[in-house]
Structure formats: C-alpha cells, structure tokens
Amino acid sequence: MSLFSFLGTLEIGFIFGLVAVGVYLTFRVLDFPDLTVDGSFTMGAALAAALIIAGINPYVATVCAVIGGAAAGLVTAWLNLRFNILHLLASILTMTALYTINLRIMGKPNLALITEPTVLSPFQSLGIPNMYLKVIFVAVVVIAIGLLLAWFLKTQYGLAMRATGANPRMAQANGIVINQKIFAGLALSNGLVALAGALFAQTNGFADSTMGIGTIVVGLAAVIVGESLFNSRSMLVIVVSCIVGSLLYRLAVSVALNADFIGFNTSDLNLITAVLVGLALILPHLRREWKARKAANGGEA
Amino acid sequence: MIRCEHLKVTFNAGQATEKRALRGVNLTIPQGEFVTVIGSNGAGKSTLLNTIAGDIRSSSGRLHFDDRDVTSLSAAARTRDVARVFQDPLAGTCGDMTIEENMALAYGRGQKGGLRLALNEGLRKLFREQLSRLNLGLEDRLDAKMGLLSGGQRQSVSLLMSALQPSKILLLDEHTAALDPKTAALVMDITDQIVAEKKLTVLMVTHSMRQALDHGTRTIMMHEGQVAFDLQGDERSNYGVKDLLNLFAQIRPDGEELDDDKLLLGT
Ligand SMILES: Nc1ncnc2c1ncn2[C@@H]1O[C@H](COP(=O)(O)OP(=O)(O)O)[C@@H](O)[C@H]1O
Ligand SMILES: [Mg+2]
Numbered sequence: 001m002s003l004f005s006f007l008g009t010l011e012i013g014f015i016f017g018l019v020a021v022g023v024y025l026t027f028r029v030l031d032f033p034d035l036t037v038d039g040s041f042t043m044g045a046a047l048a049a050a051l052i053i054a055g056i057n058p059y060v061a062t063v064c065a066v067i068g069g070a071a072a073g074l075v076t077a078w079l080n081l082r083f084n085i086l087h088l089l090a091s092i093l094t095m096t097a098l099y100t101i102n103l104r105i106m107g108k109p110n111l112a113l114i115t116e117p118t119v120l121s122p123f124q125s126l127g128i129p130n131m132y133l134k135v136i137f138v139a140v141v142v143i144a145i146g147l148l149l150a151w152f153l154k155t156q157y158g159l160a161m162r163a164t165g166a167n168p169r170m171a172q173a174n175g176i177v178i179n180q181k182i183f184a185g186l187a188l189s190n191g192l193v194a195l196a197g198a199l200f201a202q203t204n205g206f207a208d209s210t211m212g213i214g215t216i217v218v219g220l221a222a223v224i225v226g227e228s229l230f231n232s233r234s235m236l237v238i239v240v241s242c243i244v245g246s247l248l249y250r251l252a253v254s255v256a257l258n259a260d261f262i263g264f265n266t267s268d269l270n271l272i273t274a275v276l277v278g279l280a281l282i283l284p285h286l287r288r289e290w291k292a293r294k295a296a297n298g299g300e301a
Numbered sequence: 302m303i304r305c306e307h308l309k310v311t312f313n314a315g316q317a318t319e320k321r322a323l324r325g326v327n328l329t330i331p332q333g334e335f336v337t338v339i340g341s342n343g344a345g346k347s348t349l350l351n352t353i354a355g356d357i358r359s360s361s362g363r364l365h366f367d368d369r370d371v372t373s374l375s376a377a378a379r380t381r382d383v384a385r386v387f388q389d390p391l392a393g394t395c396g397d398m399t400i401e402e403n404m405a406l407a408y409g410r411g412q413k414g415g416l417r418l419a420l421n422e423g424l425r426k427l428f429r430e431q432l433s434r435l436n437l438g439l440e441d442r443l444d445a446k447m448g449l450l451s452g453g454q455r456q457s458v459s460l461l462m463s464a465l466q467p468s469k470i471l472l473l474d475e476h477t478a479a480l481d482p483k484t485a486a487l488v489m490d491i492t493d494q495i496v497a498e499k500k501l502t503v504l505m506v507t508h509s510m511r512q513a514l515d516h517g518t519r520t521i522m523m524h525e526g527q528v529a530f531d532l533q534g535d536e537r538s539n540y541g542v543k544d545l546l547n548l549f550a551q552i553r554p555d556g557e558e559l560d561d562d563k564l565l566l567g568t
Contacts, residue, residue: 156405156414159398163406166395173354173393174462175380175410233399233446 001258007131011203013250014138016218017243018196020226021149022189023219024242029153030165030185035091035216036076039098040069040190042212044197046102049111049207058119062198069194072098073186081179102209109209111201118202134203141199145192146243150236158235161185193219214270217277222246224280249276303330303353303470303502308362310348310526322348324526325362330519332367332469335496335503337513339545340523346506349523350472353504355379366470381411384463385472386456390479393459396448400439400458403447404428407462431461434491453484460488464495471496473505477512489516510542520545524552 001009019037026034044065051061072094079090103109120130120137128136152158163171164181171178193215201207226245230237256272257264264272310323322345330336338346351357353364355376364372366382387393394403405419408427425443432440435457439450447455456476463471473492477485493516496503507513513520519533522545529552532540 151418152416154418154420155416156409156412156419157416159402159406159419160409160414162398162402163395166397167392169356169387170393170395171406172356172376173380173385173387174406175377175412176406176414177375177377233444 001254004131005254005258007135009250009254010247011135011138012200013247014135014142014243015196015200015203016222016250017142017246018145018192018199019215019219020222020242020246021146021239022192022196023216024223024238025149025185025189025192027220027223028165029162030182032080032087032165032182032186033091034073034076034186034189035088036072036094036098036186036190037193037219038212038215039095039102040072040194040212041197041200041215042102042207042209043068043072043098043105044194045201045207045211046105046111046197046209047194048198049113049201050105050107052113052116052118052202053111058117058121058202062119062195062202065194065198066191069197070187070191072194073188073190074183076190077183077186081182099209102212106207106209111207113201113205113207119199120202138199138203142243145195146239147236149192150239153235153239157184214273217270217273218246218249221273221277221280222249224277225249228280252276302332302365302367303328303504304363304365305329305349305353306363306365308349308352308364309360310345310352310357311360314360322526323352323359326526326528328521328528330502330504332502333500334519335501335517336505336519336521337517338504338506338521338523339508339510339513340529341549344523345526346523347474348526350385350474350504350506353470354383354385354472380468382468383470383472384410384466384468385474386459386463386476388475388478390452390455390459393462394447394455396446398447399444400432400447400450401425401428401443403458404431404462404465408465410466411468412466427465431465432458434494435461435487453480453488456480456484457488457491460491460495464499467499469502471501471503473503475506475508478508492516510545514540514542514545522548522552 019041022037026032047065047068048058048061051064052058076091076094079085079093080087085093120133123133123137124130126133153162160171160176161181161184163174163176164178168178197212222245223242224245225248226241229244230241232238253269253272256262257266257269305326305328308323308326309321312320312322326349338349340346348357352359355374355378359372363370371379395406401420405424408424409419428443429440437454437457439454439458447458450458456479460476477488480488489512495501503517505517514537519531520537521528521532522530530548
C-alpha cells in the first residue's frame with residue numbers, strides 16, 4: 001500500500017470513527033437499532049456541499065449539516081415514541097425520505113467541491129502538505145469529539161441515557177424521563193454521523209446521493225471490531241475502541257482491496273463488509289452453542 | 302400521606318381480554334404508616350403499587366400525596382415522592398453498569414440530571430458507607446459490574462438505592478420473594494431500619510402471612526381489585542397466621558382452597 005493510500009485510509013477510518021461512535025450510542029447505549037444513519041450521513045455531506053457552493057462559510061455549513069442530521073434523528077425518535085412504530089421501521093422510513101430530501105438539497109445526484117473553500121482552508125497556509133493536513137485535521141476533530149462524548153456518558157445526563165437503554169423501568173423509577181433521553185440520543189447520534197458526512201464531503205471533494213448506502217453496516221463493523229479488541233467498562237476505552245475499530249476495519253478493507261491476487265474491487269466493499277459483520281455476529285453465537293454443548297456433554301460424563 | 306379515592310384500573314378496556322384489575326380502591330395511609338399488603342395472585346396488589354408509582358394510569362378515581370392531586374403526574378415526576386423496589390432483583394438495577402454507577406443513578410432521583418460528572422469522591426464515600434451496612438463486602442467492590450452480584454446482593458443494593466434520596470413513600474412489591482430465607486431476612490432487616498430512619502410511608506406487598514404480621518403497623522388484604530380487609534391497631538396485634546388464613550377463606554365463599562405453599566408457610 002502506498003503512503004498516499006495509507007493516509008487516505010486513515011482519514012476515512014477517522015471519519016467513520018464518528019459514525020461508529022454514533023452507532024454505538026443508538027445500538028448499544030440506547031438499545032435502539034437506528035438505520036437513519038444511512039440517510040443522515042448523506043444529508044451531512046449534501047448540506048455541507050450545497051451550502052458551501054452557495055457561498056456559506058464552511059464552518060457554518062458544517063454546523064448546519066450537524067443540525068440537519070440531528071433533526072433526522074428526532075424524526076425517527078418521534079415516529080417510534082409518538083406512534084409506536086417499530087424502531088427499525090421508523091428509521092427505515094426516515095432514511096427513505098432522506099434520499100429524496102438529499103437529492104432536493106443538492107439539486108442533482110452529485111456535487112463537486114474542487115475549488116470551494118472547506119473547513120481545511122484556514123490551515124492551508126501552514127504549509128503542511130494537503131494529504132497530511134487532511135489526516136491530522138480529521139484525527140484531531142474525531143479524537144476531541146470522542147473525548148467529549150466519553151465525558152458526556154459519565155455525566156448525570158449521560159448516565160441517565162445509558163440507564164434508559166439498559167433498563168427503562170429502572171430508569172423511570174429513578175425519575176428519568178426516558179422519552180426525552182431517546183430523543184436526545186438519536187439527535188446526538190445522527191448529528192455525529194452527519195458531521196462525518198460533512199467532513200467526508202470536504203476532504204474528498206464531493207457529495208453523492210448514494211454515498212450513505214451501507215453506512216450503518218460499516219459503523220456496526222467498527223463497533224464490533226472495537227468491542228472484540230477491548231473489553232472494558234470504562235466509557236473512555238469504549239469510545240476510543242469504536243474509533244480504533246473503525247481504523248482497523250478500514251485498513252483491513254484496504255488491504256483486501258489492494259491484494260490484486262484476490263481480485264476484489266471497490267464495488268465489492270459492501271459485500272465484504274456485510275460478510276465481516278455477519279461473521280462477527282455469528283461467531284459468538286456459534287461459540288456459545290459450542291460451549292453449551294460441551295458443558296452438556298461434560299455434565300453427562 | 303397517600304389517599305386513593307375510588308381508584309379504578311382496567312386493562313384492555315372494551316376487548317375480549319378486558320381485565321378490571323382495580324375496581325374502586327379507597328385507601329388512606331397516614332404519613333409514616335407501614336402497610337403490608339396481602340392477597341391471592343391476580344388480586345391487584347402489583348397494579349395498586351404501579352398505579353401509585355405512576356407506571357399505570359388509573360381509568361378513573363383520584364390519587365393524592367398529602368394534599369396534592371397527583372393523578373395525572375407522570376411516573377418520573379412522582380419519583381420525587383416515591384421510591385420503589387421491585388420483586389425481580391434484575392428489575393431494579395442495571396446489570397451492565399457498575400455498583401457505583403447504579404447508586405449514582407439512584408442518587409440523582411428527583412434531581413435535574415445535568416452535565417456534571419455523575420460520580421465523585423464524596424459520593425463514593427457515601428456509597429461505601431451505605432454498602433457497609435449490608436455486611437456483604439460490597440463497599441470494596443464499587444466498580445464491580447452489577448450483573449456479577451447474586452440476586453440477594455442486587456436486591457439489597459436496590460433497597461439502599463431507594464433510600465439514597467429523601468422520599469416520603471416507599472413501595473415494595475414482594476421484594477424478598479425471589480430470595481433465599483437467610484437473604485430475605487437480611488433484606489427485611491434493612492427494610493425495617495431504613496423505614497424507621499426515614500420515617501417513610503410504606504406499602505409492602507408480601508406473599509408471606511408471617512411477614513405481613515411481623516412487619517409494619519397495618520395489614521390490608523386485596524381481593525378482586527378491592528381492599529377486602531383492613532387490619533390495624535389492637536385487632537391486628539391479636540391476629541395470628543391462622544386468623545389471616547380464615548380471613549382468606551371468608552372472602553372466598555366458594556370454598557376454594559389456598560394451595561399456595563408460600564402463602565401458608567412463607568418465610
Ligand atoms: N399489563 C397488563 N395487561 C393486562 N392485564 C394485566 C396487566 N397487568 C396485570 N394484569 C391483570 O390484572 C390482574 C391483577 O394483576 P396484579 O396486580 O399483577 O396482581 P397481583 O395481586 O398478583 O400482584 C391480573 O388478573 C393480571 O392478569
Ligand atoms: Mg404481583
């Protein structure tokens with residue numbers, strides 16, 4: 001792998017670290033499997049790109065992207081909580097609607113950001129070569145957000161959010177308004193994912209209406225890789241493991257795609273990811289079955 | 302004080318499975334009274350407690366805490382006044398969180414959960430002090446996962462958690478039923494201590510006639526969604542388990558026998 005593609009892999013790994021952290025919030029913390037992220041990733045990219053092209057400051061555009069993503073999360077939470085629509089289905093509805101909304105935001109299926117300013121522009125005068133600058137910028141942003149989030153999960157509010165997912169009845173008996181925590185959690189998660197989309201669009205120079213497909217599976221893959229490497233109760237370790245999981249996942253994919261003798265190409269990515277996540281979900285299950293069988297046999301002997 | 306006025310709860314109203322779980326409960330419990338609640342399965346004991354806690358909305362009737370009408374208050378809003386311990390030891394705590402995190406959650410009950418760290422050294426000290434009352438050695442395991450504890454240990458911690466914040470009302474729904482006799486006795490011991498310390502108004506559902514008479518100051522028996530008997534004062538002190546069983550027989554004129562061993566022998 002060339003240095004250039006290695007740096008590119010790191011950059012995307014960090015960006016999807018945000019997605020992983022967002023997915024961790026919904027799937028693990030809130031126990032709310034949320035597929036909205038496929039749409040909110042694209043929405044973040046679309047909003048950022050469209051606003052920048054319209055002449056808006058890239059930082060303002062990025063904040064708008066985050067707000068857009070958070071709003072999408074709120075819609076999913078509302079469909080689920082207000083109308084009792086199953087969380088998976090509610091999130092699929094939002095995701096589907098977002099596909100159209102994103103096209104409307106962009107006005108066409110693809111927007112290029114070649115000459116426009118981006119969040120990186122203020123740093124370009126530092127003289128760091130662009131390929132390094134992008135990685136450093138993304139790494140700093142993602143790590144800072146990761147630290148903030150780890151701290152948040154240890155605050156009273158964060159603890160309440162974790163209890164909401166882990167044991168809603170207990171949470172309620174301790175005065176926690178669980179609906180409010182679910183709204184907040186979904187907004188936060190999708191806001192992070194939209195931020196990832198906005199960063200992706202600006203570092204890679206484009207937004208595309210289909211770029212969000214499979215975001216959820218990639219995020220899950222990173223969470224699962226991270227969980228299998230670190231087994232800790234510390235929020236800091238867990239959040240960091242999501243980001244590390246994302247980096248490792250990207251590196252693994254990149255190696256697989258670069259190994260010419262296997263003959264994979266970029267469009268095979270979704271299948272590879274699905275198979276990887278599938279394996280990660282299947283293996284612990286098989287191991288449990290295997291252990292149970294062994295225990296049963298041992299009991300008879 | 303808790304005042305129930307003609308509280309009614311109907312599940313699945315208008316459907317074939319309609320169930321009138323509370324059929325007009327009238328009950329006034331003065332501040333500081335410890336009421337034990339007995340009654341056969343399905344009598345509506347849990348429903349009564351859940352309605353007082355706000356988990357279940359009453360279909361009609363009113364509920365007051367002191368002079369405040371709380372009928373339309375949400376469960377979360379009522380937790381300023383109400384603490385509870387569930388029958389299932391797993392229900393009252395989060396197995397995935399540590400002991401100290403669980404206690405911090407309970408410590409935040411009735412407060413606005415803000416963006417301050419939920420744990421600090423002062424709190425840990427308080428939690429250690431409280432846990433040492435249990436004599437289970439848990440004070441040295443603050444950062445152990447709750448899920449690693451036995452049912453009895455978890456229930457004991459739940460009980461401590463219910464008393465971390467001032468509240469006026471404590472609701473206990475068969476909170477010793479899932480425990481072995483020795484642990485159950487320990488948990489009841491701590492229950493009595495906490496109730497006396499905090500001068501709480503208590504409703505304790507129990508399957509054990511012995512427990513119902515040995516603890517508290519008043520005993521009510523629920524039957525088919527209503528309070529069938531209300532024992533207090535001298536009358537109660539002269540009651541034995543046998544007499545309670547006779548009461549059971551009276552409210553079941555069909556002569557249906559009580560075949561629940563726990564009811565008869567209860568720990
Ligand atoms: N959520 C519910 N939906 C429908 N029926 C219920 C529900 N909860 C309780 N019931 C019914 O209401 C009656 C009273 O239940 P409960 O209060 O749990 O009795 P117990 O005195 O044994 O605690 C029972 O017949 C029970 O089946
Ligand atoms: Mg019950």
